[in-house]
Amino acid sequence: MMLPNWEQYFCNFVVTMKSIVLQTMILNPKLLAFLLAIFIAIFTTTFLWFLPETNANILFVSFVASLAIAGLLIYFVLDYLVFQEINKMYDSINRLKMKDFGVTRKKLQKDNNPLRKLNNELFVYVSKKEQEVTELKRLEKYRREFLANVSHELKTPIFAAQGFVHTLLDGAMDDEDVRERFLQKAAKSLDGLDILVKDLLTLSQMETGDIKMNPERIDIKQITKEVFEQLENKALSKNVKMFVKAPQSAIFVRADAQRIGQVMTNLVENAIKYGHENGTIWVVFEEDKKDFKISIRDDGPGIASEHLNRIFERFYRVNKARSRTGGSSGLGLAIVKHILQAHRTKISVVSKLEKGTTFSFKLEKSLNNE
Ligand SMILES: Nc1ncnc2c1ncn2[C@@H]1O[C@H](COP(=O)(O)OP(=O)(O)O)[C@@H](O)[C@H]1O
Ligand SMILES: [Mg+2]
Numbered sequence: 291m292m293l294p295n296w297e298q299y300f301c302n303f304v305v306t307m308k309s310i311v312l313q314t315m316i317l318n319p320k321l322l323a324f325l326l327a328i329f330i331a332i333f334t335t336t337f338l339w340f341l342p343e344t345n346a347n348i349l350f351v352s353f354v355a356s357l358a359i360a361g362l363l364i365y366f367v368l369d370y371l372v373f374q375e376i377n378k379m380y381d382s383i384n385r386l387k388m389k390d391f392g393v394t395r396k397k398l399q400k401d402n403n404p405l406r407k408l409n410n411e412l413f414v415y416v417s418k419k420e421q422e423v424t425e426l427k428r429l430e431k432y433r434r435e436f437l438a439n440v441s442h443e444l445k446t447p448i449f450a451a452q453g454f455v456h457t458l459l460d461g462a463m464d465d466e467d468v469r470e471r472f473l474q475k476a477a478k479s480l481d482g483l484d485i486l487v488k489d490l491l492t493l494s495q496m497e498t499g500d501i502k503m504n505p506e507r508i509d510i511k512q513i514t515k516e517v518f519e520q521l522e523n524k525a526l527s528k529n530v531k532m533f534v535k536a537p538q539s540a541i542f543v544r545a546d547a548q549r550i551g552q553v554m555t556n557l558v559e560n561a562i563k564y565g566h567e568n569g570t571i572w573v574v575f576e577e578d579k580k581d582f583k584i585s586i587r588d589d590g591p592g593i594a595s596e597h598l599n600r601i602f603e604r605f606y607r608v609n610k611a612r613s614r615t616g617g618s619s620g621l622g623l624a625i626v627k628h629i630l631q632a633h634r635t636k637i638s639v640v641s642k643l644e645k646g647t648t649f650s651f652k653l654e655k656s657l658n659n660e
Contacts, residue, residue, distance in 0.1 A: 319368035327361035375405040382413040386420060439605045443486055443620070450479040482619075489621040492552075493604070496628050501549075503632045507656040508547045509540040510554075510584065514573050517554045521562060529568045532558070536575035543582055543653040549629045550653070556622040557586040557649050563618070564647075565590030578652070581635075585650035593641040601639070602627045 334356045338344050454476035462468045495501045511534065518525075518532050525532055543550075554573075561571045565588040576583040593601060597608045605620040623637075630637050630651050641647040 319365060319373045323361050323365035323368055326364050327357050330360040331357035371405065375409060378406065379409050379412075382409060386413070386416055436604065440490065443605060444483070447479040447483040447486070451476045451483070454479070486619040486621070489619040489625060492625055493621060493628065496625075496632065503546045503549060503629075505544045505546055505633070507542050508545055508550065510543050510545070510550065510582070510653065511536055511541045511575065513547065513551050514554055517551060517558055520555065521558055524559065524562050525571075528562060528565070530562050530565060530571060531569075532571045532573070534573050534575075536573075537577065541575050541582055542656040544656040545633055545653050546629075549632070553626050553629050553651075554586075556626050560622060560649075561586055561588035561590065561647070564588075577655075581652040581654050583650055583652050585648050587646060587648040589646040592643040592645055592647055593639070594643060595641075598639060598641060602637070 331353050335349050335353045338349055338352050454472040458469060458472050458476075462472060492501070514534055518534075521532075558571065558573070565571065569589050572585075572587045574585040574587060576585070593608060597606075600606050601608065602623045604624045607618070607620045626649075627637055633653065635652050635654075637649060637651045639647065639649050
């Protein structure tokens with residue numbers, strides 16, 4: 291059924307006005323305020339027009355006045371109370387997208403504006419949730435990778451030892467020469483497995499807090515000497531010379547003797563293992579105001595910069611093939627980092643290809659009677 295003409299016009303008018311209003315709302319508050327003010331002005335003027343004493347001047351003045359006042363008021367309300375706050379909400383959403391979570395609860399409580407308060411509350415809540423989700427995702431990824439790495443690392447020595455033993459059982463045992471060689475290889479693989487499991491155990495105990503650091507007054511120069519003695523054979527087999535560069539007196543620091551011994555062993559052992567044959571290693575002690583700086587320096591092949599910040603990760607090795615055969619777990623530096631963190635200090639490394647590598651860390655001085 292066709293609508294009569296005036297009804298069609300009216301419908302068209304309403305649809306057009308609706309789309310204009312919607313568009314202006316999206317575009318800016320000024321236009322919207324102006325449109326609403328015109329409506330109010332027309333309405334007021336029409337109302338006045340019906341009164342008997344009105345004339346053109348009064349109608350004009352009332353139109354202009356209501357247009358101006360309504361326009362200004364609506365603009366103020368829209369712009370200051372709604373649009374600006376909505377823009378801030380967009381800002382918040384953008385910040386969330388960019389993972390910029392810098393809002394504190396203090397800042398939030400000061401505001402009187404309810405919209406702003408709501409915005410801030412929402413922002414803090416959502417950003418906290420976002421942070422939690424990010425952290426959970428990171429942990430989940432870490433757990434998956436760790437499990438994969440552990441299985442892989444365990445598999446390598448077990449398979450090797452298994453291979454040698456089975457070959458022996460399958461008949462190679464009868465040849466005396468082969469028997470000796472294969473048994474030695476199997477033993478080496480199992481030794482590697484032993485190192486790996488011990489290192490894993492140490493790391494896991496440190497993480498679960500089973501191993502407590504026991505800080506006491508220790509002479510780190512003495513500990514270094516013991517480490518040198520312990521690694522003397524390894525150094526001799528590569529003809530590596532080891533030196534200590536330190537003040538004459540004993541060097542007392544506050545630390546866990548056994549754990550710091552482990553740190554020194556891991557670092558000096560690495561320097562021997564990854565250094566050149568006939569190389570030199572220095573352990574240098576430098577005194578600061580509050581602490582001693584301990585550096586372990588070698589003149590080996592160095593570590594390329596792309597590996598440098600990854601060597602402290604578990605199982606990370608620069609030369610995977612070479613180090614795996616050498617009975618290393620890839621956990622040595624991860625353990626070092628952990629122990630030093632527990633001493634509230636951190637390890638740093640400087641390395642230059644073909645020049646050498648220096649690992650260093652600080653330990654708190656122990657005063658006389660501590
Ligand atoms: N002094 C060093 N010179 C050169 N490379 C080193 C040195 N110390 C460590 N690295 C590299 O860092 C890697 C990680 O060391 P580490 O965690 O002790 O594992 P691992 O010794 O069991 O392989 C080593 O595989 C080696 O490639
Ligand atoms: Mg090592």
